[in-house]
Amino acid sequence: MAKSVYRDYAQQALDAEYNNREKVEDSADWISRYAIASAETRAALECRLDVAYGAHPGEMLDVFPARGAPAPVHVFVHGGYWQRLDKSDSSFVARALQPAGAAVVVINYALIPTVDMDELVRQCRASIVWVHRNAESFGGDPNRIFVSGHSAGGHLVAMLMSTDWSAIAGLPADVIKAGCGISGLYDLEPIRLSYLNEVLKLTPEAARRHSPVHCPPPRSGPLLLTVGGLEGPEYHRQTEELAAVWRSRGLPCQALDLPKHHHFSILADLEDSGTILSRLLLRQMGFR
Numbered sequence: 549m550a551k552s553v554y555r556d557y558a559q560q561a562l563d564a565e566y567n568n569r570e571k572v573e574d575s576a577d578w579i580s581r582y583a584i585a586s587a588e589t590r591a592a593l594e595c596r597l598d599v600a601y602g603a604h605p606g607e608m609l610d611v612f613p614a615r616g617a618p619a620p621v622h623v624f625v626h627g628g629y630w631q632r633l634d635k636s637d638s639s640f641v642a643r644a645l646q647p648a649g650a651a652v653v654v655i656n657y658a659l660i661p662t663v664d665m666d667e668l669v670r671q672c673r674a675s676i677v678w679v680h681r682n683a684e685s686f687g688g689d690p691n692r693i694f695v696s697g698h699s700a701g702g703h704l705v706a707m708l709m710s711t712d713w714s715a716i717a718g719l720p721a722d723v724i725k726a727g728c729g730i731s732g733l734y735d736l737e738p739i740r741l742s743y744l745n746e747v748l749k750l751t752p753e754a755a756r757r758h759s760p761v762h763c764p765p766p767r768s769g770p771l772l773l774t775v776g777g778l779e780g781p782e783y784h785r786q787t788e789e790l791a792a793v794w795r796s797r798g799l800p801c802q803a804l805d806l807p808k809h810h811h812f813s814i815l816a817d818l819e820d821s822g823t824i825l826s827r828l829l830l831r832q833m834g835f836r
Contacts, residue, residue, distance in 0.1 A: 553741050554742075562741060562742050582637055582638065583637050592643070593643065595642075605658070609654060609675055609679075610636075616687065618684070618687065619688055620651070620689060620833040621653060622641075622695070623696075624641045626698065627700045629748075630659065630660045630665065631660045635655060641818045644823075645821070648835050651686050653679055657704075665754055666758075672704045673707075676693065676695075680723055694725055694832055694833055696727065698730040698731060700732075702730050702773075703736075703758075706771070707760060709765065709769070710768075722769060726770045726833075727771050728829055729773045729790075730774050734787070737752075760793075771799070774787075776813065777808055779811055
């Protein structure tokens with residue numbers, strides 16, 4: 549019997565559990581679908597592209613201004629295991645949220661291995677600082693900022709929700725009013741022990757430092773955690789464990805299984821404002 553490297557997983561099984569592109573046969577088609585939908589969204593909606601929020605070339609974001617001010621601001625963080633994809637692959641989320649009355653911001657961050665996880669997380673935090681300070685320039689309300697993200701983006705959402713904003717940037721402690729992690733990763737120890745660490749180069753200390761299950765904030769706005777019903781057991785465990793940690797601290801957290809969705813199809817719920825996930829995000833922002 550092969551030796552276990554994490555829980556009951558041998559190396560090959562652990563690698564397979566976190567290899568979403570191999571698990572989902574048509575994963576490339578889904579990624580292409582979202583890229584096409586994103587290009588269509590940028591052509592259809594008013595947008596300001598490649599706005600710098602910092603000095604690093606990776607610190608860029610796209611803004612889909614609100615149609616009426618002051619509006620809630622929704623910040624979306626793309627996935628790609630911290631090493632792939634781009635904000636331009638996720639513009640499509642604006643077409644479910646902007647017409648309803650929100651301003652939408654889709655952020656980029658420098659990818660690993662060009663930076664390490666410490667710098668990547670710092671950049672995402674810097675994007676929130678920029679949004680808070682500049683929200684009024686695109687019809688947004690700096691006092692109503694919300695975040696969501698998919699996969700690695702879900703991890704980054706939880707890290708943002710765990711941030712002590714008053715210590716980092718002198719922002720209000722509740723600068724993020726609510727968040728949503730979509731098929732996110734909240735315990736990086738199995739990631740460190742998997743094939744993914746060949747690129748990520750996480751040390752045990754960095755994996756723990758950047759694991760939201762180990763750094764819940766003292767207070768927080770509501771956090772929604774969603775996972776596809778067809779995802780593997782580790783993605784369900786990751787979601788359930790973060791929800792349990794937050795609830796044990798008295799923090800508001802809802803975990804939701806979306807049946808019939810796998811790791812890539814779950815994002816299709818953000819193509820249409822009438823889906824369960826889109827309605828939940830709109831409800832977080834005060835739309836009914």
